[in-house]
């Protein structure tokens with residue numbers, strides 16, 4: 278029975294093909310066959326209306342000490358809890 | 361024009377993502393929710409309480425992708441939309457279902473503009489794409505963190521489906537990261553650590569701060585690859601997508617692949633020794649310095665200010 282397996286990216290270290298192998302691979306025959314031959318319709322089903330950039334973040338500030346940072350965190354948390 | 365949502369659950373408990381997905385699709389019509397689980401009864405109760413749910417369906421069995429898809433392809437005839445969160449179950453089941461029904465799914469939806477118009481991120485979040493889906497039926501996965509959860513207080517009827525959920529795959533065992541911190545994908549606060557922590561032992565500093573703030577723990581891929589943090593803490597393009605109210609990034613440079621996972625964060629704090637780090641430039645608030653000095657101090661300061669959740 279055929280099986281499809283996906284793996285976590287840390288499963289193993291990839292074995293990169295050495296240059297001579299890459300050169301050899303280039304000379305292998307490559308057959309192009311029309312998708313229609315396989316009886317599949319590859320026409321896109323979704324219409325792309327537009328592509329836009331995501332909202333930009335406004336520039337922030339640097340604080341000088343951990344106590345300032347702690348105060349900022351405390352303020353953020355009380356705002357969160359007020360909602 | 362009704363909608364079927366597939367409930368997300370883990371260890372017999374409904375995941376917070378489901379209430380968000382229900383809220384996301386509420387405007388599309390009545391929402392029914394399917395729970396596939398070995399013991400679906402308790403989960404179904406939690407689902408029934410979500411506002412906007414008109415009916416809960418339960419099927420007994422394990423929701424391994426092939427079994428869920430077989431059940432869903434029979435159920436799908438009744439619905440105009442079949443929806444799941446864009447978590448690992450949704451990413452597993454929905455492509456199969458789409459192929460079976462010969463439909464193209466719209467994945468990772470972050471905004472619903474109308475009955476057949478959806479917005480989704482592409483190129484790892486570097487652009488947003490608006491699509492119109494003119495197919496007779498819509499298969500969607502929803503990025504739960506982009507939506508607010510629906511309220512509770514409902515008491516929707518629960519109905520059992522007798523179709524057995526059979527799979528060719530058998531679950532042998534699960535190996536989990538034990539953690540009592542909140543779910544990373546839907547947490548309000550996330551504390552993330554990078555490879556700068558230097559060891560799994562040092563990474564406990566991140567955990568201490570996270571505990572103090574009732575936050576979930578995140579990590580960069582570099583930290584995970586180095587074995588400082590478990591796989592399921594990874595945030596980014598190849599990890600989890602998060603959208604907390606507050607993200608505290610510690611010893612993280614801000615590589616594009618990491619940023620892809622945090623674009624939905626409302627406020628970002630960066631702690632880094634390098635004032636030129638990308639994440640420092642992007643943060644709402646940055647503190648420049650050595651994390652090994654800063655974290656213990658910060659925990660002490662928060663203690664002093666009696667900040668805890």
Ligand SMILES: Cc1cc2nc3c(=O)[nH]c(=O)nc-3n(C[C@H](O)[C@H](O)[C@H](O)COP(=O)(O)OP(=O)(O)OC[C@H]3O[C@@H](n4cnc5c(N)ncnc54)[C@H](O)[C@@H]3O)c2cc1C
Pocket residue numbers: 553554555556579580581582583594595596597598599600610611612613614615616617618621631632633634637649650651652
């Ligand atoms: C296909 C692909 C997918 C990827 N997917 C992901 C992903 O999903 N998530 C992800 O995170 N990455 C991902 N990456 C990896 C990404 O490119 C970066 O390598 C990674 O995010 C860097 O992690 P880091 O910030 O921990 O490490 P670094 O980039 O090494 O940054 C460490 C930071 O810590 C700071 N620092 C050092 N010492 C201290 C100290 N004592 N105190 C304070 N600050 C200090 C440094 O100034 C630096 O900014 C992916 C890469 C590829 C190619």
